[in-house]
Amino acid sequence: MEVKEAIRERRSVRAYEPRDIPEDGLSKILEAARLAPSARNRQAWKFIVVREQHLREELARASAAQDFVGEAPVVIVAIGLDPEYIMRCGVPAYAVDLAIAVDHMTLQAVELGLGSCWIGAFYQNEVKKILNIPDRYKVVALLPIGYPSASPGPKNRKSLEEIVCYETFK
Numbered sequence: 001m002e003v004k005e006a007i008r009e010r011r012s013v014r015a016y017e018p019r020d021i022p023e024d025g026l027s028k029i030l031e032a033a034r035l036a037p038s039a040r041n042r043q044a045w046k047f048i049v050v051r052e053q054h055l056r057e058e059l060a061r062a063s064a065a066q067d068f069v070g071e072a073p074v075v076i077v078a079i080g081l082d083p084e085y086i087m088r089c090g091v092p093a094y095a096v097d098l099a100i101a102v103d104h105m106t107l108q109a110v111e112l113g114l115g116s117c118w119i120g121a122f123y124q125n126e127v128k129k130i131l132n133i134p135d136r137y138k139v140v141a142l143l144p145i146g147y148p149s150a151s152p153g154p155k156n157r158k159s160l161e162e163i164v165c166y167e168t169f170k
Contacts, residue, residue, distance in 0.1 A: 006110040011155065013115025014068040016146035021074050025112045029076070029145065032108035036101035039093035044082040045101060048131055050075040055130060059142060062126035063119055072144030077131060078102050083138040098140040105143060115148035 001009075026049070033047060050056055051074055059077075060070030069075060078101065080094025087093050102118060109116045119142040127139045 001111045003107065006107045010106055010110045011115065011148075011152040012117040013144075013146075013148045013150075013152060014066075014117055015148065015150040016068065016072045016115065016144070017149045018071075019073065019147055021114065021145060021147075025114065026074065026145075028112065029105045029108045029114075032104040033076075033078075033101040036097070036104045038097040038100070039085070039087055042082070042085075042093070043097075044080065044085065044094060045098055046079045046081055046137070047101075048077040048079065048133075050077060050131070056144075058130045059122070059127065062130060063122040063142060066119065066121070068117070069119060069142060069144045072146040074145045076105065076143040076145065077127065077133075077139060078141045078143065079133060080138040080140055083136075094138055095140060102141050102143055105145075109145055113147065114145055116143050116145045118143060 030047060030049070038044065050059065053070070056072065056075050057070040059075055060067050063069045078098045080098055083092060083094050085093045087096070106116045106118065122139070122142055124139055127133070127142070128135065128137075133139060
């Protein structure tokens with residue numbers, strides 16, 4: 001699959017089949033995150049792979065009762081290990097670094113016939129408690145992954161003319 005096709009095919013999947021992800025597929029997804037660029041190549045991140053059903057169900061409750069989070073066979077939790085580091089541009093590096101890494105994982109999942117849904121609507125302290133994550137770190141995203149049981153419709157996107165300007169802001 002070409003990258004352009006994976007980008008076009010990626011959807012936020014909120015319904016999963018009750019079957020496991022093969023270990024080699026999961027490894028490819030995690031490798032995609034490992035290869036992602038990061039500020040100063042620090043790779044100040046950690047990914048927790050959650051397969052145990054009771055933990056996935058607890059994560060679903062910590063995600064404002066988004067039950068599908070617990071129904072996916074795997075939830076990958078993306079954690080920034082240095083939330084204090086701010087890039088010269090004034091933006092926290094961990095948020096950008098993990099956005100890139102999680103996006104790499106979502107695209108790799110598409111190539112493998114898997115679906116995912118980027119979850120940012122969760123209670124930080126509850127997720128940390130469930131997974132024993134130290135307070136000094138920052139959970140950035142939960143990423144349920146699995147075989148889609150339903151195919152979401154096409155994405156509605158603005159035209160390039162609406163989102164792009166050249167040389168100066170207009």
